[in-house]
Amino acid sequence: MKSILTLAMLAVIIPAVASSHNDPRQDTVIIELNNNSKIVIVTKSREDLASLENYDINQMIRDLNSQLSDSVEYMEINDGKAYVNNDQVEMKDWKINDDEIRIKLGGVEVDVDPDKVDDWDDDDWNDRKKVTYEADRADRTTHHFNIDIGLNNWLEDGNFPAGNAPHSVKAFGSWYVGLNSTNRTWLAGPLFLEWGLGINWYNWKLEDTDYIIVEGADATEFNLAPATQNGLKSKLTASYINVTAVPMFDFSRGRQKITSIESSGLKIKKYSRKGFRFGLGGYAGYRIGSHTKYVYKEDGNREKDKERDDFFLENFRYGLRAQVGWKGVELFGTYDLNNVFSQGRGPELNAISFGITL
Known part of the structure; x- marks a missing residue:
C-alpha cells in the first residue's frame, strides 16, 4: 500500500509542476489523499523537486507511523540523507568517541575505531557500504x-x-x-x-x-x-x-559531493567541491x-x-x-x-x- 502511495505521489508531482510553471505557487506541490488528507511539498526550484527521487518516502512514512498516533499536522526533515534510498545504501555520520581517531587531510576524512580495526580482515572490506550524495553548505x-x-x-x-x-x-x-x-x-x-x-x-x-x-x-x-x-x-x-x-x-x-565508505571500524569520507x-x-x-x-x-x-x-x-x-x-x-x-x-x-x-x- 505504501509503495503504491509513493508511486501515486510521483505521478501527481510531475503534472502538478508542469501545470504550475507560470503560477506564483509553482514552488508548492499539493497531493490530495483520501479522508481529506493531503501532502504538501515546498521546493525552491524544479531541480530541488527532482532531487526527491533520491529519498525513501516510504521510510519517512514508517517513521511517522511509529512515532505519532492519530494524525500529523506538521513535519520537517532537516537531515535528508538519513532517508537516502536503499539502493544507494543508507549512511549516517559516526559519533566520534574518546577511543576513536579522526584524521582529515584536504578533502579526505578518515575515522578509525581501534577496537574494531584490531579484528578487521580483508572480508570486512568486501562487505563495505558506499554511498555518494550531495550536501549544501552546513555552517557559515x-x-x-x-x-x-x-x-x-x-x-x-x-x-x-x-x-x-x-x-x-x-x-x-x-x-x-x-x-x-x-x-x-x-x-x-x-x-x-x-x-x-x-x-x-x-x-x-x-x-x-x-x-x-x-x-x-x-x-x-x-x-x-x-x-x-x-x-x-x-x-x-x-x-x-x-x-x-x-x-x-x-x-x-x-x-559538495560526498562519497562515504564504511567497513567495520574504518570509515572514509571524500569531499569534492x-x-x-x-x-x-x-x-x-x-x-x-x-x-x-x-x-x-x-x-x-x-x-x-x-x-x-x-x-x-x-x-x-x-x-x-x-x-x-x-x-x-x-x-x-x-x-x-x-x-x-x-x-x-x-x-x-x-x-x-x-x-x-x-
Missing part, C-alpha cells in the same frame, strides 16, 4: 587542512633570469610546499572568504650546479665552485609562516629559517655542504595569491611584491610559484 564557517605542492622561480624586472645568469633557476625541480590551516567563511551569495595560517618552503635550485650560493660581507653572492669540484646540486631554501586571505566566488555556493570557483587575495609572512645546500663530487667522492644563515633575505614577505578550481581540482599561484633579498644585498628578484592544492 568551515575549517580544513590542505597542502600546496608546486614549482617556484623568481622574476628579475618582470622576466625569468637569462639561462646563463648565475642565479637562473631550474624550471622543474625547484619545489614549493605549503601546509595550510584554512577557514572558509560564507559572506553573501556566491562570495566566500578563505583565510588562515600556514607554513611554506621555497626551494630555488640553480640551473648551473657549478655555482655556490654564499653570504658575503655585504651581499649574497653566486660564485663559481673550485675547478676540482663537479657540482651536482646547488640550492637556496627559505621557510615562512604566513597569514592569507582570499575572497572567492564559488558558483556552486559551497555545495562542485562547479567553478576563483579568487584573488593577499598574504603576508615572516621568515623562520633559511639554508643553502651544495652537493658535488671531488676526487671521486660525493660531498655535501649545508650552511644555515639569513643570506640577506628579507624577513617579511607579502604578495598576491590567486586560486581557481573546477569540481575536485584546485590550482594556486603566488607572487611576492617585495624582493627576495634586502635592498642592495643581492639580485633584485621577486618570488613566484604555482601548483595544485590537495
Whole structure:
C-alpha cells in the first residue's frame, strides 16, 4: 500500500509542476489523499523537486507511523540523507568517541575505531557500504587542512633570469610546499572568504650546479665552485609562516559531493567541491629559517655542504595569491611584491610559484 502511495505521489508531482510553471505557487506541490488528507511539498526550484527521487518516502512514512498516533499536522526533515534510498545504501555520520581517531587531510576524512580495526580482515572490506550524495553548505564557517605542492622561480624586472645568469633557476625541480590551516567563511551569495595560517618552503635550485650560493660581507653572492669540484646540486631554501586571505566566488555556493565508505571500524569520507570557483587575495609572512645546500663530487667522492644563515633575505614577505578550481581540482599561484633579498644585498628578484592544492 505504501509503495503504491509513493508511486501515486510521483505521478501527481510531475503534472502538478508542469501545470504550475507560470503560477506564483509553482514552488508548492499539493497531493490530495483520501479522508481529506493531503501532502504538501515546498521546493525552491524544479531541480530541488527532482532531487526527491533520491529519498525513501516510504521510510519517512514508517517513521511517522511509529512515532505519532492519530494524525500529523506538521513535519520537517532537516537531515535528508538519513532517508537516502536503499539502493544507494543508507549512511549516517559516526559519533566520534574518546577511543576513536579522526584524521582529515584536504578533502579526505578518515575515522578509525581501534577496537574494531584490531579484528578487521580483508572480508570486512568486501562487505563495505558506499554511498555518494550531495550536501549544501552546513555552517557559515568551515575549517580544513590542505597542502600546496608546486614549482617556484623568481622574476628579475618582470622576466625569468637569462639561462646563463648565475642565479637562473631550474624550471622543474625547484619545489614549493605549503601546509595550510584554512577557514572558509560564507559572506553573501556566491562570495566566500578563505583565510588562515600556514607554513611554506621555497626551494630555488640553480640551473648551473657549478655555482655556490654564499653570504658575503655585504651581499649574497653566486660564485663559481673550485675547478676540482663537479657540482651536482646547488640550492637556496627559505621557510615562512604566513597569514592569507582570499575572497572567492564559488558558483556552486559551497555545495559538495560526498562519497562515504564504511567497513567495520574504518570509515572514509571524500569531499569534492562542485562547479567553478576563483579568487584573488593577499598574504603576508615572516621568515623562520633559511639554508643553502651544495652537493658535488671531488676526487671521486660525493660531498655535501649545508650552511644555515639569513643570506640577506628579507624577513617579511607579502604578495598576491590567486586560486581557481573546477569540481575536485584546485590550482594556486603566488607572487611576492617585495624582493627576495634586502635592498642592495643581492639580485633584485621577486618570488613566484604555482601548483595544485590537495
